[in-house]
Amino acid sequence: MIEVKNIKKGFDDKIVINDVSWVMQTGKCNLIIGSSGSGKTVLMKCMVGLFEPDSGEIHYGGSDFLTMNTEQRKELRQQIGMLFQGSALFDSMTVEQNIMFPLDMFTNDNYDEKLKRVNAVLDRVNLKGVNSKFPAEISGGMKKRVGIARAIVLNPKYLFCDEPNSGLDPQTSLLIDKLIKEITLEFNITTVVNTHDMNSVMEIGDNIIYMFEGLIEWKGSNKEIIFSKNQRLNEFIFASEFLQDAKDMRMLEMKGKIDNNRNMDELLK
Amino acid sequence: MDIFTQFGRFVLMLKGMFSKPENMKMYWKEFMHQCSEIGIGALGIVVIISVFMGAVSTLQTAYQLVSPLLPLSTIALIVRDTVILEFAPTLVCLVLAGVVGSKIAGELGNMRVSEQIDALEIMGINTKTYLILPKILASLVVIPMLVVISAVLGIWGGRLAGTLSGILSATTFDKGLVIGFHPYNVFFALTKAYTFGFIISSIPAYYGYYVKGGSLEIGRASTKSVVVSCVMILFSDYILAQLLLGGSPSG
Numbered sequence: 264m265i266e267v268k269n270i271k272k273g274f275d276d277k278i279v280i281n282d283v284s285w286v287m288q289t290g291k292c293n294l295i296i297g298s299s300g301s302g303k304t305v306l307m308k309c310m311v312g313l314f315e316p317d318s319g320e321i322h323y324g325g326s327d328f329l330t331m332n333t334e335q336r337k338e339l340r341q342q343i344g345m346l347f348q349g350s351a352l353f354d355s356m357t358v359e360q361n362i363m364f365p366l367d368m369f370t371n372d373n374y375d376e377k378l379k380r381v382n383a384v385l386d387r388v389n390l391k392g393v394n395s396k397f398p399a400e401i402s403g404g405m406k407k408r409v410g411i412a413r414a415i416v417l418n419p420k421y422l423f424c425d426e427p428n429s430g431l432d433p434q435t436s437l438l439i440d441k442l443i444k445e446i447t448l449e450f451n452i453t454t455v456v457n458t459h460d461m462n463s464v465m466e467i468g469d470n471i472i473y474m475f476e477g478l479i480e481w482k483g484s485n486k487e488i489i490f491s492k493n494q495r496l497n498e499f500i501f502a503s504e505f506l507q508d509a510k511d512m513r514m515l516e517m518k519g520k521i522d523n524n525r526n527m528d529e530l531l532k
Numbered sequence: 533m534d535i536f537t538q539f540g541r542f543v544l545m546l547k548g549m550f551s552k553p554e555n556m557k558m559y560w561k562e563f564m565h566q567c568s569e570i571g572i573g574a575l576g577i578v579v580i581i582s583v584f585m586g587a588v589s590t591l592q593t594a595y596q597l598v599s600p601l602l603p604l605s606t607i608a609l610i611v612r613d614t615v616i617l618e619f620a621p622t623l624v625c626l627v628l629a630g631v632v633g634s635k636i637a638g639e640l641g642n643m644r645v646s647e648q649i650d651a652l653e654i655m656g657i658n659t660k661t662y663l664i665l666p667k668i669l670a671s672l673v674v675i676p677m678l679v680v681i682s683a684v685l686g687i688w689g690g691r692l693a694g695t696l697s698g699i700l701s702a703t704t705f706d707k708g709l710v711i712g713f714h715p716y717n718v719f720f721a722l723t724k725a726y727t728f729g730f731i732i733s734s735i736p737a738y739y740g741y742y743v744k745g746g747s748l749e750i751g752r753a754s755t756k757s758v759v760v761s762c763v764m765i766l767f768s769d770y771i772l773a774q775l776l777l778g779g780s781p782s783g
Contacts, residue, residue, distance in 0.1 A: 354642070
């Protein structure tokens, strides 16, 4: 479990995060959503220690990250995996070397043991035969999967994903979402996802916060978000007419007013 | 950002490099990789510059030595001292500031912009120690070696040009090389090489590590790092000459 308490962060005179408190649950996908500039990336970067908050507390399993010394932080960070927006794979290394890097750095395993682990995580993210390829030689979706493989290779307790679907087609996005969800459940980790992708929200959003101008505007789950009366949230999530219709349809389904397994071909005749 | 803030941040970056390595084997691997990148990567240009620099020195010295009272072996003496005292350490390091410096700034800048440095931080790795320290140490090891190679090749180039153009014989050149040789000059050249080696690696590392923005800013940081490194090399060249040679003719 991760808990942030009264986090504040500003740059120069601008307050970006204003008194945010939130509990992220273990074994669940915790989503931070919000439009660009709402402070969601800054909040995530504060949580992983890339930014130092101006005030507040960040608890990882009860220990406050902000009061830890350098060594304690290093130890904790080995339990954290992160998938970056641009994947952040090391350009000069092959896929295998990228994933093996944390093992090289933090374990004393021999090469065969490390290779076995690398192949196991590559298999887990449904990637095979790409060990010797360089990041420049694989697609965006594959890069994301390699990023996830690298993030989970040390069996982390916490997984952070910064906009995992950015730049991906809807089908690949769905695969990445499913993968994040499966990994979260399989390894019982606390996953925090920063996204503004509507599909992700509906597919994996167990515990969601909607941020607006540095504040938490709404909290809930993907089941509750459809029924939300928050105007800003509705405008953000269901921005297009198509999505608004889809929302209405889903609401009717959930209320049992239309058949969930309806045959659209029949209805369209 | 004013110059004092920049300098303060530069000093803090250097201070931040000194922490316990997470895995000594990986750091050693990175250090060796940087030695190869900097040393082998720049060897070609150093060889070319050094040979031509020595050759041109011989031809120009001969052109200016018109007095029949001066023995031809003086040409070798002048070429030797010019190459050891100034050309090999300073000229070669100015070129290396461009070759090595832009590479370091570009590499770190790209890693910063593409969040690779953040990825390393998240893993619990001190990025200053892992990324910057091996580059500085490798430069301190490899650049003095390149300067020594450059001095040897520069003198050889001068000898070659002298004999090929018929200005002086190889024997005369060799005789001139040992006249009035001060080993202190080699010490001076190496002191300059270590100082310049530090400048060539640390300043571009600073500009690359703290780059903000995108590819345009990486290019700007790379250019700025080369300009600042060159200015610092020339400035410290003057300071070292003043301190170590003290203006006296014999050193």
